[in-house]
Amino acid sequence: MVAYEHTPVSVEGKRAVVVGGTSGIGQAIALGFASEGADVVATSRTEDAVDETADAIEDLGANTARVTCDVTDRESLDEVRETAVDAFGGIDVVVASQGAISRASVLGIEDDEWDFVTDVALDGVRKVTQAMAPAMDEGGSIVNISSMAARLSMANLPAYSAAKGGVEAFTRASAKELAPEIRVNAIAPGFIITPQNADTYAEGTEKRAAIDERAPLGRVADREEVVGAAVYLGSDAASYVTGEVLTVDGGFGDSAF
Numbered sequence: 001m002v003a004y005e006h007t008p009v010s011v012e013g014k015r016a017v018v019v020g021g022t023s024g025i026g027q028a029i030a031l032g033f034a035s036e037g038a039d040v041v042a043t044s045r046t047e048d049a050v051d052e053t054a055d056a057i058e059d060l061g062a063n064t065a066r067v068t069c070d071v072t073d074r075e076s077l078d079e080v081r082e083t084a085v086d087a088f089g090g091i092d093v094v095v096a097s098q099g100a101i102s103r104a105s106v107l108g109i110e111d112d113e114w115d116f117v118t119d120v121a122l123d124g125v126r127k128v129t130q131a132m133a134p135a136m137d138e139g140g141s142i143v144n145i146s147s148m149a150a151r152l153s154m155a156n157l158p159a160y161s162a163a164k165g166g167v168e169a170f171t172r173a174s175a176k177e178l179a180p181e182i183r184v185n186a187i188a189p190g191f192i193i194t195p196q197n198a199d200t201y202a203e204g205t206e207k208r209a210a211i212d213e214r215a216p217l218g219r220v221a222d223r224e225e226v227v228g229a230a231v232y233l234g235s236d237a238a239s240y241v242t243g244e245v246l247t248v249d250g251g252f253g254d255s256a257f
């Protein structure tokens with residue numbers, strides 16, 4: 001007889017914090033975790049958004065707690081950590097999905113626009129890590145949401161691309177330092193329909209046609225198609241995976257767009 005047992009891909013019973021968890025990809029991950037039996041705090045800047053997602057988490061039968069945060073404000077992230085610890089007794093999984101974008105060019109982008117994007121998208125990831133890691137137990141997992149823009153040649157996205165490249169480098173650096181207690185990985189989504197880009201990628205637009213034609217899988221993705229990657233990286237099934245970037249891009253790979 002062959003003895004065999006493996007750890008299932010599951011976040012059941014995990015205690016999760018999803019920053020930027022009230023819209024788009026982060027909200028899908030928050031609701032996905034909740035539907036799999038995790039406790040979830042989904043946080044962003046406004047009470048209305050937090051309440052709406054918290055209600056949806058509760059409708060799925062999961063525990064939640066309500067707290068707002070701005071990733072540029074360290075104290076608000078401390079409050080998120082304390083809220084999650086008070087409500088759940090600890091934190092196992094942290095997802096950093098907050099987003100900021102600018103479509104200004106390399107030579108045209110102003111300092112304040114550059115700072116806005118990098119403060120939220122890159123420095124926000126650092127602040128989330130610094131605030132949450134001290135409360136995470138052994139076996140914890142941090143998942144930073146990067147982008148295909150970290151490695152593709154994309155025009156008019158210099159601050160965003162630089163920030164996401166930084167997120168992936170910071171992910172590797174954090175993975176090294178926080179091991180072996182906490183694993184740190186990133187997800188690099190491709191073209192995913194969310195409120196941020198629903199107009200740009202709408203059916204019938206030139207952009208949408210170009211993506212559908214160029215994407216090896218022939219289409220853009222729904223935000224729910226990123227959830228499985230987050231569940232995997234958050235679960236104990238990924239116990240030997242750290243410092244990695246898991247790409248969810250329909251096969252674009254390294255081809256420039």
Ligand SMILES: NC(=O)c1ccc[n+]([C@@H]2O[C@H](COP(=O)([O-])OP(=O)(O)OC[C@H]3O[C@@H](n4cnc5c(N)ncnc54)[C@H](O)[C@@H]3O)[C@@H](O)[C@H]2O)c1
Pocket residue numbers: 019020021022023024025026043044045069070071072096097098099100120145146147148188189190191192193194195196197
């Ligand atoms: N949608 C895509 O095609 C795509 C592709 C690649 C990467 N991404 C990345 O995925 C992540 C989520 O993007 P999305 O498309 O779901 O966008 P979204 O705008 O729907 O969600 C972003 C979330 O971040 C929150 N947020 C913004 N600034 C914040 C701040 N200062 N503090 C706290 N929360 C803040 C927003 O309130 C919102 O909840 C981002 O990191 C984005 O760069 C998205």
